[in-house]
Amino acid sequence: MSSSSISKSIFLVLNLAVVAIQAFLIHSVSSMNKTNAYLYHTCSETEGKYKPKSPYEGNFNFLISDMSKDTFVRGFVYSYHGDDPNTVYILLQCRGDSYGSKCGSCLTTATSELRRRCPMSKAGIVWFDKCLLKISPTAFFEKIDYKNKFYMYSTKKVSDPGSFNAKTKALLTELAAKATRRSDKLLLYEKGEMNLGKMKLYGMVQCTRNLWFTVCKTCLDKIIGELPNCCNGKEGGRVVSGSCNFRYEIYPFLDTVQ
Structure with missing residues (x-):
């Protein structure tokens, strides 16, 4: 079997597994790393997409800009901006040893990757070794997210x-x-x-x-x-x-x- 066929087969198996268990990924990799490596992401299909230069995108951009001004002393932000149906809820959580400038740096990386991996998605989440970033058009305060x-x-x-x-x-x-x-x-x-x-x-x-x-x-x-x-x-x-x-x-x- 060619390397190309093997790669396609592996991709198909992983893709079917993700569909079958609703984005629950069993990721068999070495857990040894001390960098701020990318871990995983999910993009919500049910929440739909927003259009370029739409109010939703404007509210998302506002929140990212507002969060970037923070020093992230405590390593956490949960906020929202805008009126229905264009309200954007956002959460940034940095790992307990990665506050301050490390948290701000992780936000920059996570924002870029969320936009790249979930383009125009109204809801999505991206995990890095030292932080996670989540956006949604629906409030999730005090709600446990087991799905992702x-x-x-x-x-x-x-x-x-x-x-x-x-x-x-x-x-x-x-x-x-x-x-x-x-x-x-x-x-x-x-x-x-x-x-x-x-x-x-x-x-x-x-x-x-x-x-x-x-x-x-x-x-x-x-x-x-x-x-x-x-x-x-x-x-x-x-x-x-x-x-x-x-x-x-x-x-x-x-x-x-x-």
Whole structure:
């Protein structure tokens, strides 16, 4: 079989899988990266398209410009602009270690990629390693987005998957509890580590901050419950949705300098 035929076959299988499970992608790639790499995107067909120079595009451009003026000290924006039927809702959530200028840089990259990958789409979401950007003509405050979700995992397996899965779940569950503990500075983000003999397990959990802490806990419990289905015995992995995500690795993957 030629390389061209193989490529077409792989594309067809992935395309059919996405259609069959409504944009739920199981993405088998190495989770090892410390860059702000592009991860995935979805473009909503049901919400339709907007026309060039339309009020919807104008409202979208206004929000991006307004967000760009922010220093992103807290790494999060949920906002809207315009009147029905051209109201645009937008969310930017940066990873917990990527606030300040890193968040602003991620917004610029995410905006460019969302326009390129979902041209003129009224609704879409794009994920990068350090942020996500979502737009919609419908409000989604306090609404969990389970529909837009995907897996990523390492190609390497541990020697004792059962024990490793249990310890990974224990760490992520602990982090979820800490991230959703009610406080004056509710960031809905937590990182931590666990000793595993001669190595360490590193993990993080995070929700978009348009969710209340109890709703965030529900979201995190749901995706953590997908272990080991997503990443059975893999050295690293993550489940990423439009509202919450987790990641674990056997090496440090978060930035230590803001």
